[in-house]
Amino acid sequence: xxxxxxxxxxxxxxxxxxxxQLTSMTSIFTRITGNAVIVAALLIVWWFAALAxxxxxxxxxxxxxxxxxxxxxxxxxxxxxWYHLLFGLRHLIWDSGxxxxxxxxxxFGMAAIIVAVMLTIFTAIVI
Amino acid sequence: MAxxxxxxxxxxxxxxxxxxxxxxxxxxxxVALLVLIPVxxxxxxAALGSDYETALAYYARPWPSAIAALxxxxxxxxxxxxxQTLIEDYVHGFAGKVCLIAAICISYAAAAIxxxxxxxxxx
Numbered sequence: 001x002x003x004x005x006x007x008x009x010x011x012x013x014x015x016x017x018x019x020x021q022l023t024s025m026t027s028i029f030t031r032i033t034g035n036a037v038i039v040a041a042l043l044i045v046w047w048f049a050a051l052a053x054x055x056x057x058x059x060x061x062x063x064x065x066x067x068x069x070x071x072x073x074x075x076x077x078x079x080x081x082w083y084h085l086l087f088g089l090r091h092l093i094w095d096s097g098x099x100x101x102x103x104x105x106x107x108f109g110m111a112a113i114i115v116a117v118m119l120t121i122f123t124a125i126v127i
Numbered sequence: 128m129a130x131x132x133x134x135x136x137x138x139x140x141x142x143x144x145x146x147x148x149x150x151x152x153x154x155x156x157x158v159a160l161l162v163l164i165p166v167x168x169x170x171x172x173a174a175l176g177s178d179y180e181t182a183l184a185y186y187a188r189p190w191p192s193a194i195a196a197l198x199x200x201x202x203x204x205x206x207x208x209x210x211q212t213l214i215e216d217y218v219h220g221f222a223g224k225v226c227l228i229a230a231i232c233i234s235y236a237a238a239a240i241x242x243x244x245x246x247x248x249x250x
Binding site for chain 1: 154161165171186206209241244
């Protein structure tokens with residue numbers, strides 16, 4: 001009888017209860033950035049398909065992606081990709097049972113944010 | 128099946144009935160992407176913004192096109208698995224199934240279109 005008291009059970013504390021912390025916020029942003037990158041991924045696929053299709057299609061796709069609007073999307077996606085990559089690396093380290101102490105996690109979190117910003121600026125300058 | 132004990136049938140499976148399979152695939156693809164993404168960012172970045180002929184010649188070379196094809200394949204598989212977690216957390220019931228099917232179809236369709244395009248450019 002698993003459904004006896006469905007919907008009326010006490011709930012464990014969730015986002016609205018906890019004070020925002022560096023570890024929880026960086027984890028939430030890992031999810032947001034990872035899924036948001038789909039926009040840039042689809043634009044890049046469009047760019048490749050257009051390049052394979054011919055000059056007219058390429059002009060349309062390339063024109064959109066390198067327009068000011070496309071530039072904003074690509075720049076934000078770049079930041080999201082570097083962020084997601086670094087914090088994905090952190091999840092890999094966590095999964096191996098390392099760096100689970102709160103102070104180490106917070107140090108890595110701050111360091112990864114700084115590195116993500118630096119990588120984004122570096123990429124924007126190089127590309 | 129009749130010869131398996133309950134303990135053996137449950138072992139490693141959990142609520143999703145697939146055990147640690149999802150998590151393991153995310154680990155494998157994320158390690159692959161740890162290498163692929165930086166290489167792709169700078170090879171694709173070199174081609175983005177150039178004119179049609181230059182971009183065409185650039186992706187006719189084997190190295191940039193191999194990186195692009197691999198990155199498209201692995202990243203869309205990674206997305207397909209990752210977005211499944213997102214949908215399962217926030218969208219439930221029938222709507223959840225619709226979202227999941229749409230997300231999976233978009234992932235594989237985009238990956239197929241991207242890879243076909245890269246193959247056509249490279250050959």
